[in-house]
Amino acid sequence: MTHMTKGTLSRRKLIKGAAALTAATAVPTGWAIAQAKPLKVGLMLPYSGTFAQLGENITHAIEMVIAERNGKFGGREIQIIKLDDESKPELGPQNADRMVKRDNVDVLIGTVHSGVQLGIHKVVKESGTLCIVPNAGAVGVTRELCAKNVFRMSFSNWQPAYGMGLALGKRGVKKAAWITWDYAAGAESGAGFKEGLEKAGGQVVATLTLKFPETNFQPLLAQIPGLGVEAVGAFFAGGGAVQFVKEYAAAGIKVPLCGSGFLTEGVLGPQGAAAEGVETALHYGDGIDNLKNTAFRAAFKAKAGREADVYAVQGYDSAQLLVIGLEAVKGNMEDEAGLYKAMRAAKIDSPRGPVSLSPSQDVVHNIYLRKATGGLNKVTGIAAEALADPGTGCKV
């Protein structure tokens, strides 16, 4: 197949055309045949490296929704195809291309790492393949690069960090530092933190970075006591977050540590006492008291053998969004207009609380304040209610 660019016939339109031809000449119709075929859902996620557990939890939760619905969404049998993207941005475009062109997936659910997401985004924008983002927060995906076939059920990097900065500023913090990996998620979270803090009268006076996924934190930690700040905000996640929080505590730094909630999410066990008291902001937390969350947590634990976390919630909601779309069109993916309309209007009963979509097809949800206490990220309040990413520059 020749490489398709914007403006040429999309794969979906070609299939639609072929289906119409078949319908005119034979019984059963093309649509009926398409209905009988399983719907291929590609999971392009990290199953190795520092984010491996994140990818696994997203996968477990998607599989839970499939099992709850006896293997079918909108009448179509669901077939899962998995690919380990290793959180390597340089492999993003070719891996996404493989899923779309070789595996012929109908839907691509991926991924975790913002840099890899940008590669996926380029590919799905060209092919017109439906893409649901189950983690990566790269802001461009729902801002200037947004596309009608791309929906995000996780967060934008801006959202949790904005909530954290705002909460600090409101309690009178005037000077803070930001520390992170030097890649899209770290930088965009830093921008959110700064915006929130400035809105409430504070300032970010220093930003410290190291390359992703490096963990040589010592030279950066050594600088913190000399910065004259009242708080240190951070974005790290997965294995890197475990090590960072432990080394921060071991260094005996007196400045309180806080951050985007990924810093302590799903990793409190290995962080142990080092995480005690760390305050973060995120769209999930321990102690969210709703029926959906209680049932979800029990079912996740039974399946995965560990506690649910935000990544599991995002995987669950990504699959819930797909169910809503496919039910509206009775499994007929060729009814693109009907599919996207239903997905855009979705009101999801999520374990995190109420979820809807913004005009740029990004998730709108509460950002909770949490404090790591006795092995739990206990919710202590709401940093920002029904927070939407600004969606700047998006026209879908």
Ligand code: PHB
């Ligand atoms: C990202 O790269 O966007 C990212 C990765 C891991 C997280 C959150 C965001 O926990």
